[in-house]
Structures are given as structure tokens and as C-alpha cells.
Amino acid sequence: MAEPTTPHYPDDEIDLRELFATLWRGKWLIIAFTIVFAAGGVFYALSQPNIYQASALLAPAQNEGGSRISGQLSGLASLAGVNLGGGDGANKTVLAKETLRSRAFLTDFIHRHELSVPLMATTAWDMTNERWVINRDIYNPETSEWQKDDAGQSQEPTNWDLVKAFRELLSVSDNKDTGMVTVSIKSLSPVAAKDxxxxxxxxxxxxxxxxxxxxxxxxxxxxxxxxxxxxIAGMQQVFYQLIETETRTVMLANAQREYVFKTVDPAVAPQEKSEPKRALIAIVATMLGGMLGVFIVFVIAFIRSGKEENIEPEVYKGV
Structure with a gap:
């Protein structure tokens, strides 16, 4: 009768019982890391100001009449060396979206509406009085002057800084199926976001x-x-038709209040914040703390096992 063979496990095989035993021995360390990270996550989430987002839904405005006339006279215009205005509506929409994100347009927009201080020198929005809370270490509202830093340099932002800050708040997206365009703005103030x-x-x-x-x-x-x-009478007739077309373009452009984008759903002042997701921040911080605690427990166990393996041969020799 053959003797039963004892199964052999390699040294590097994972022993689930030993794994759980290691976790149980280090449970207080894991709990401590989890609690600390959870508290830190809650504190960080509560310290973040509310961010509000206002969005406007837009539809591309297309001038079918102008496009039709431009198409009919495009051949004549090319012969005369003229590029007719009011071209393809789709191309104009793409150009408008890219212009909306461009540095030149945003720089002019920020300065025209005096947004430098709200963008770079505010810490919060006073809901009761509906006004900005100014960081006086950066800007003095009484004198309308930017403060100097520790090196004596003015903290007035450059156009680069202003555009960079505004782009972080701006979002322009389009629906490929419907062609609708959504322009969204985030701000500490729901009123400012809408405006x-x-x-x-x-x-x-x-x-x-x-x-x-x-x-x-x-x-x-x-x-x-x-x-x-x-x-030449024939060329004069062509020029008269082209002049009429360009004059029509000017008239239609001046007559349309919403020239490129028609507002389907206007922006409204949001009543609910869009950021931060405080519950999500707290949950993620708690999970990170727990995982870090587990990792440290395993590292400590690995170091201890290595030391024990180095001690065993010396004990054997002494015996």
C-alpha cells in the first residue's frame, strides 16, 4: 500500500490564513490611517468654496437666403477676385467656437467687462450682500490698486494669467447629432456665472x-x-450683382441680433453648486487611508519575516 504523499507548497505561495492574520495583527494601524485620512478628507472638502455653473444652450444661426445667393454668384465673384461674405453656416459656427476660446477674444472680453479682479483677487461670494469678498493682500478696492508681493513686484495679473484663469472656468461643447452648442461658465458666484x-x-x-x-x-x-x-457692360452687370450681394450681407448682419448663435435655453443663475463633490472627496480619502494602512502593515510584516529568516541559522548553529 502506497504511503500518502504530503502536498508540497512552494515558499512563495500565498497563505490566505497568514494573510488575514497579518491584517488582523495590524488592524489598529489600518484603522488609525483610515480615520486620519477620513478626517483630512472631510476637512479638505469643507474648506473648499462652492462653485456654481451656468450654461446656455445655443443653436447655429444660418442665413439660408444669403448662402443661396452666395452660391449662385460664387463663380462670378471668384472671377472678380472677391470672397463673398456670409459663407457656409457650418464653417461659420466652427469659426465662432474657436474664436470663443481664442486668446485674443478672451483678453478683450475680460478687459471690456472688467473681470480681472473677480478672476484673480476674490476668495468668495457674499450671498447676503451679493458682492465679491476681495483678498486685500492682492488687491485694494479702496484705491483700485494691485498690492505688491514680498519682492516688491506688483501682483497685477498679465493677459496670459487672465486668459489661463478664465479658460479653466469656460467650457464649450457641441452635440454631434443635433449640432447644438453648450457654453458653460463656472464661478464662485451664481450671479456672475449667469452674467x-x-x-x-x-x-x-x-x-x-x-x-x-x-x-x-x-x-x-x-x-x-x-x-x-x-x-464693359457685361462686367458692369456682374459688379452690380456682387455689390448687391455684399450690401445684402451687411443689411442682414445688422438686422440679426443673434448673428451666429441663437439662444435656445438661456443661462440662469444656478441655485445648486456643481462643485465640490464633498461626499465623494471624503469617500476617496477614506479609501486611500485604508489602502495605505494595509500597504504599510504588509511592508512591516515583510520586514519582520526577513529579519526572522536571518536569525534562524544563527540559532541553529548555536544549538
Whole structure:
């Protein structure tokens, strides 16, 4: 009768009982790390100010009449060396979205609406009095001057700093299926978030309208100059048609209040914060504390096991 063989386990095989025993021995260390990280996470979450987000839903405004006329006369315009205004609506929408994020547009927007102080020198929004809480170490509201730092340099932000700060608050997204565009702004103030979102939509419409009007007026001046230089009746008729088209572009641009984007759902002052997610922060901090505690317990156990293996041969030799 064959003797039963004793199963052999390699030295590096994980023993679940030993694993749980190690965790049980280090339970107080794990609990301590978990409590400390949980308390730190709660403190950090409560110390963060509320952030509010206002969003405006926009639809691309397309001038079908102008596009149709431009299409009919595009061949003639190319012969005359003129680029007709009011081109493809889709391309104009893409251009408007990129302009909305551009450094030049945002710099002009920030300075026009005097947003430097709300962006760079505020710590909170006073809900009761509906006004900004100014950090007087950075800006003095009485003298309207920026304070100096410890090195004696003015803390007035540069255009680069202003645009960088505003871009962190701005979000422009579009729905590929419907073509709708959403412009969102975050701020410590729900009133400011709504106000800035509305002004962004107004300013981008005005910016694109002014740009198209200037291009159309430049084309009209060029065509009128060419008209005076030619005596050919056929070319004169072509120039008259092109001038009429550019004049129509100017008229339609000035008549449309929402030139590029039509507001489907205007921005409103939010009543609920969008950030921070305090419960999520506390949960993540607690989990990190627990995992760090488990990791340290295993590291300590590994170090102790290594020391015990070094001691055993010496004991054996002494015996």
C-alpha cells in the first residue's frame, strides 16, 4: 500500500490564513490611517468654496437666403477676385467656437467687462450682500490698486494669467447629432456665472457680425473701384450683382441680433453648486487611508519575516 504523499507548497505561495492574520495583527494601524485620512478628507472638502455653473444652450444661426445667393454668384465673384461674405453656416459656427476660446477674444472680453479682479483677487461670494469678498493682500478696492508681493513686484495679473484663469472656468461643447452648442461658465458666484455666460454669447455674436460687415464693406469698396475702371457692360452687370450681394450681407448682419448663435435655453443663475463633490472627496480619502494602512502593515510584516529568516541559522548553529 502506497504511503500518502504530503502536498508540497512552494515558499512563495500565498497563505490566505497568514494573510488575514497579518491584517488582523495590524488592524489598529489600518484603522488609525483610515480615520486620519477620513478626517483630512472631510476637512479638505469643507474648506473648499462652492462653485456654481451656468450654461446656455445655443443653436447655429444660418442665413439660408444669403448662402443661396452666395452660391449662385460664387463663380462670378471668384472671377472678380472677391470672397463673398456670409459663407457656409457650418464653417461659420466652427469659426465662432474657436474664436470663443481664442486668446485674443478672451483678453478683450475680460478687459471690456472688467473681470480681472473677480478672476484673480476674490476668495468668495457674499450671498447676503451679493458682492465679491476681495483678498486685500492682492488687491485694494479702496484705491483700485494691485498690492505688491514680498519682492516688491506688483501682483497685477498679465493677459496670459487672465486668459489661463478664465479658460479653466469656460467650457464649450457641441452635440454631434443635433449640432447644438453648450457654453458653460463656472464661478464662485451664481450671479456672475449667469452674467458671464450671457455676455459671452452676446459678444461672440457681435464679434462675428462686426467681422463679416467689415469684410463685406471692404468687398463693396473694392467692387465699386473696379466698376469705375471698366466700360464693359457685361462686367458692369456682374459688379452690380456682387455689390448687391455684399450690401445684402451687411443689411442682414445688422438686422440679426443673434448673428451666429441663437439662444435656445438661456443661462440662469444656478441655485445648486456643481462643485465640490464633498461626499465623494471624503469617500476617496477614506479609501486611500485604508489602502495605505494595509500597504504599510504588509511592508512591516515583510520586514519582520526577513529579519526572522536571518536569525534562524544563527540559532541553529548555536544549538
Amino acid at each position: 458671464w455666460a450671457e455676455k459671452l454669447v452676446q459678444d461672440i455674436n457681435e464679434h462675428m457680425r462686426t467681422q463679416d460687415v467689415q469684410e463685406a464693406e471692404a468687398s463693396i469698396a473694392y467692387l465699386e473701384d473696379k466698376l469705375r475702371q471698366t466700360n
